[in-house]
Amino acid sequence: MLSTTDALNLYNRGAYVECSQALTRLGVVDSKLFPVFEKEANRWVKEADSSSVERRALVAASVALEIAHLFREQRSERAGHYLVWASLLMRKHQATPQSEAERYWYLASIAGFLEVDTYWKLTAGLGTDAGEFQDLMWALGPGGHLAAAWRRFPDEPRLLLARVEAEEYLSQGLGAQRVEPFSDVFTPERLQDLRMRAAARVPDSVHTIEEMVARSNRDLAVAALNHFRLIPQVESHFQALERYEGLRGEIELRVGFLEFLLANWGSALEHFDRVAAFTDDAYLLYLSEYFSGRTFQKLDDHDAAISAFERAQEIIPGARSVAVQLGKELFLNDRAGSRDRVYPLLSSAFAASAPDDPWRLYLRGDARLWPVYMAHLREALK
Amino acid sequence: MRAGARLAVCAILVARWFVHAQSPSGQSVFRSGVQVVSIDASVRRRNTLAVLAQGDFELLDNGVKQEIEARSIAEVPVDVSMVLDEGSISKLIYAKTFKSDLLQIAATLRSIDRIRVITFATTVRELVAMQPARQLAVDKLTEIDESLPPGIENRWDLTQDPNLLGRSELDALFLALAWPVDLGRRHLVMDFSEGVDSSILDRQSIVAIAARSDALLHIALAPEVIGRSSLGSLNVSDLRLRGMLASAAAATGGGVHELVDRLKAFTTTFEELKQSYVLRYTLTGVPPEGWHEVVVKVPKCPDCVVRARKGYFGR
Numbered sequence: 001m002l003s004t005t006d007a008l009n010l011y012n013r014g015a016y017v018e019c020s021q022a023l024t025r026l027g028v029v030d031s032k033l034f035p036v037f038e039k040e041a042n043r044w045v046k047e048a049d050s051s052s053v054e055r056r057a058l059v060a061a062s063v064a065l066e067i068a069h070l071f072r073e074q075r076s077e078r079a080g081h082y083l084v085w086a087s088l089l090m091r092k093h094q095a096t097p098q099s100e101a102e103r104y105w106y107l108a109s110i111a112g113f114l115e116v117d118t119y120w121k122l123t124a125g126l127g128t129d130a131g132e133f134q135d136l137m138w139a140l141g142p143g144g145h146l147a148a149a150w151r152r153f154p155d156e157p158r159l160l161l162a163r164v165e166a167e168e169y170l171s172q173g174l175g176a177q178r179v180e181p182f183s184d185v186f187t188p189e190r191l192q193d194l195r196m197r198a199a200a201r202v203p204d205s206v207h208t209i210e211e212m213v214a215r216s217n218r219d220l221a222v223a224a225l226n227h228f229r230l231i232p233q234v235e236s237h238f239q240a241l242e243r244y245e246g247l248r249g250e251i252e253l254r255v256g257f258l259e260f261l262l263a264n265w266g267s268a269l270e271h272f273d274r275v276a277a278f279t280d281d282a283y284l285l286y287l288s289e290y291f292s293g294r295t296f297q298k299l300d301d302h303d304a305a306i307s308a309f310e311r312a313q314e315i316i317p318g319a320r321s322v323a324v325q326l327g328k329e330l331f332l333n334d335r336a337g338s339r340d341r342v343y344p345l346l347s348s349a350f351a352a353s354a355p356d357d358p359w360r361l362y363l364r365g366d367a368r369l370w371p372v373y374m375a376h377l378r379e380a381l382k
Numbered sequence: 383m384r385a386g387a388r389l390a391v392c393a394i395l396v397a398r399w400f401v402h403a404q405s406p407s408g409q410s411v412f413r414s415g416v417q418v419v420s421i422d423a424s425v426r427r428r429n430t431l432a433v434l435a436q437g438d439f440e441l442l443d444n445g446v447k448q449e450i451e452a453r454s455i456a457e458v459p460v461d462v463s464m465v466l467d468e469g470s471i472s473k474l475i476y477a478k479t480f481k482s483d484l485l486q487i488a489a490t491l492r493s494i495d496r497i498r499v500i501t502f503a504t505t506v507r508e509l510v511a512m513q514p515a516r517q518l519a520v521d522k523l524t525e526i527d528e529s530l531p532p533g534i535e536n537r538w539d540l541t542q543d544p545n546l547l548g549r550s551e552l553d554a555l556f557l558a559l560a561w562p563v564d565l566g567r568r569h570l571v572m573d574f575s576e577g578v579d580s581s582i583l584d585r586q587s588i589v590a591i592a593a594r595s596d597a598l599l600h601i602a603l604a605p606e607v608i609g610r611s612s613l614g615s616l617n618v619s620d621l622r623l624r625g626m627l628a629s630a631a632a633a634t635g636g637g638v639h640e641l642v643d644r645l646k647a648f649t650t651t652f653e654e655l656k657q658s659y660v661l662r663y664t665l666t667g668v669p670p671e672g673w674h675e676v677v678v679k680v681p682k683c684p685d686c687v688v689r690a691r692k693g694y695f696g697r
Contacts, residue, residue: 183584320505324553324582331560332590343560350506350557359582 004033004040011066012059014382023066034081037067045089057093058101061086062377065105065112069370072115079116080136083109087145098152101380106149107366108373110162113145114364120144123365124166157244158366161251164237165365168254171230172261172363182294186228187263194228197221231258249279253288257362260295268295283358283368286315290322290359297325302333321359323349417665419443422455422568422598422635423678423690424658431657432686441661442677448663456656458568459494461512463558463597464648465573466526468503469549471604472576473530481523483644490649491515498561501526502554512561552581552588555630559595569597570655571634572648574641576604577624585626592630594695599634600651601627602641635691661690670696 002022010019041060048056064086068079086109095102113123120126121137125144129137137144146166150159172181184190198221206212235258238251256271268291275288289312296305309326312319327345330338348354361368421441425432436452464487466472466480480501488497497518499510510522555573563569579585592599603624628638639647661678668674678690 183586320553321582324556327556327560328583328587328591331556332587332594339560340562343557343562346557346560347508350508350553352507357582 004037005044008041008044008056008060008063011063011381012056014378016378019063020066024070033067034078034085037064037082038085041085045093054093054095057089058099058105059381061090061105061109062381064089065108065374068112069115069374076116076118076122077132077136079112080122080133083113083116083122083145084136084139087140087148091148094152099380101377103153103156104373104377104380106153107156107158108370108377110146110149110159111366111368111370111373114367115370118364120166120169124163124169126166126170157241157247160241160244161247162365164234164241165254167230167234167237168258169363171227171234171258181261184224185261185263185298186231191225191228194221194224198225228262231262234258245278249275249277249281249284252278253284253291256288257291260291260298263298265295265299282315283361286312286319286322286358287362289315290325293322293325297329302329305329306333316355316358318349318351318354320349320354320357417670419663419665419674419694421661421676421678421691421694422655422658423661423688424635424654425680425683425686425688427683427686431654432680432683433657434659434680434683438680438682439659439661440679440681441663442675442679443663443665444668444674446667448666450661450663453660453662455568455658455660458566458660459496460491460652460655461561461563461567461569462491462495462497462515462652463512463561463569463571464497464499465551465554465558465571465575466499466501467549467551467574467576467604468501468527469576469578471578472574473528479528480526480644481520481528484518484523485520486645487648488515488518490652499523500554500558502550503527504548504550506550506554506557508557548580549576549578550581551575551579552583552585554581555588555599556583556591559591559597559599561597563596568655568660569595570652571597571599571636572651573599573601573627574604574644574647575601575627577606577627579623585623588626589629589633593633593693595634597634598636598655599631600636601631601638602644602647603627603638604641633692635689637689658689665696672696 007019007022010016010022041063045053045056045060064082068082068086071079071082090102090105090109110123114120117123121129121133121144122140123144124146125137125140125142128134141147143150146159146162150156150163153159197217200214200218200221202215202218203211206215235255238255238258241247242251252271252274256268256275259268259271272288272292272295275284279285289308293305293308293312296302296308306326306329309322309329312322313326316322323345327342330345331342356368358368366373423439425434434452436450439450439452441448441450464484468480484499491497493514493516495515496512497510497515498508498512499518499522501507501509509525510519513519551573555571558571558573561569561571583591606621624638631637639651641647665674672695673693674696675693676691678688680686680688
């Protein structure tokens with residue numbers, strides 16, 4: 001069986017495929033591995049001479065990213081231990097000046113954190129938690145891992161973007177309060193309802209179920225209004241990044257989505273229309289069409305919604321979010337037998353070979369770019 | 383339960399009611415031909431299924447009485463879509479495996495019936511395509527994940543399941559309801575639900591989709607489950623969703639059942655279906671387009687309870 005030291009040596013030699021194969025082999029990586037990994041990896045870094053200690057730290061932190069990636073579908077704490085350990089190790093061993101490998105390590109690590117950290121808690125230090133997860137958050141300190149990454153690379157556009165994406169996430173509420181972004185848009189009617197609920201007079205201490213319900217309604221309305229007020233600020237922070245040409249497409253998409261949440265349908269559509277002028281990234285193009293379709297649904301323009309969804313389908317065939325929404329439009333607005341298309345459409349979208357769904361990845365920032373950054377990191381480590 | 387824990391539960395329930403406040407609506411359709419309409423109806427008298435003759439029924443389509451032909455469903459072949467949640471709640475609650483239940487369910491169907499199996503977790507799988515019930519592909523059933531996630535041994539551990547709330551039930555139901563039913567067959571969708579969902583499909587849409595589908599939807603709902611979380615006790619069941627599911631089932635003439643036993647829930651539903659009627663009529667005196675409200679009565683039996691589709695959208 002492969003030991004941690006063997007894995008680190010393989011990775012250090014650039015034998016990435018062999019290392020990955022060994023790591024994924026049954027029994028090598030399990031939930032009990034971390035204490036062993038931590039002990040052996042710390043020793044492996046410590047044993048290095050002064051000329052190679054920073055490289056060894058970078059290699060060990062990269063292997064930790066590889067293992068965390070294997071845990072991405074499991075409880076966040078499993079991957080969290082490796083990611084937090086790697087973050088602290090990299091803070092301790094900082095080379096001067098920063099290397100290209102370190103830059104890619106930070107980009108890959110942000111992607112790795114976001115693969116497992118649904119609520120940006122570890123990544124950006126948002127919110128609170130309890131138990132083991134809170135311990136990990138405390139270990140990373142204020143601002144989470146992203147703060148450390150940004151301190152090392154303050155001008156890196158993707159890290160600047162990630163900082164605003166964390167704000168964007170915060171502006172939509174955390175956990176149970178952020179349930180259905182496409183339904184919970186801030187229409188004038190909803191805002192009026194929220195303001196009325198937020199102004200409700202509720203006793204300071206509750207004694208009955210009715211009082212508790214009233215207080216919960218008020219507190220939720222206050223929280224929703226706070227999120228509403230944050231959105232314009234987040235939009236301006238995104239727009240401040242427009243000077244980075246490589247981010248323009250993503251900024252148009254994200255500002256458009258925030259305009260959608262504000263129920264500014266026309267403005268949202270204009271932003272979505274502009275995405276294609278700045279990027280040929282299929283993920284961004286798909287989402288611009290998908291969000292356009294969702295906006296047309298709000299406008300009750302079902303023909304335009306269907307056209308937008310069909311364009312999205314051409315960009316990433318078989319993606320589930322658009323298959324479900326296009327299927328819904330065809331099913332509910334049956335014209336000339338369009339309903340007959342729905343079953344084959346859904347059936348292929350839920351086949352095993354269907355691609356990862358871009359909408360599912362949208363609130364996870366750069367998580368989708370983990371393989372890209374890891375490939376660069378491996379190359380830079382050679 | 384401690385007072386603090388109880389407060390946490392209620393606060394979460396209130397949050398869900400509040401976030402999803404809306405009114406479910408919409409009903410359903412089964413059509414054959416341009417203006418020929420078929421409506422399923424079952425009738426209970428004092429909790430027993432009633433045996434009726436054609437002349438016992440009266441049907442109003444948008445308020446206009448129609449000439450109907452009633453036929454027992456016992457003679458009609460049925461397509462059954464089984465929708466199964468592969469989540470932890472089901473696995474904790476039920477001692478029997480999905481595979482053994484499905485094999486027994488398939489055995490209760492007739493040689494004229496067909497079955498398909500859709501499972502869902504964070505995504506949806508059409509595990510077994512529609513096929514003759516007696517030839518259910520046993521080898522495919524072994525692909526159902528029957529195991530609990532690591533570290534989950536009882537319901538208090540449920541909140542440790544990273545995919546507990548990441549369920550795609552409504553997407554799975556849409557796939558089930560979209561099945562194109564052949565003329566002369568009926569379609570029963572039997573959904574075994576944990577009452578938790580985070581589908582792509584919006585919640586309010588499932589009622590409208592059910593209303594426009596050609597299926598009869600019955601839902602067997604697992605009991606509400608309280609788990610332990612960092613916030614205290616957590617009701618992992620979503621009451622608003624449970625209401626939506628009930629509305630969707632009602633729109634098709636189906637219903638919601640408490641899920642005590644999967645096999646029993648299915649056989650009860652299927653027996654009731656076989657003892658119900660297809661009321662078929664050529665639409666007369668009413669424009670075909672738009673929403674048609676359908677009222678089915680049994681005038682000679684005032685204490686009979688009729689369960690039937692509430693209406694359909696004409697094309």
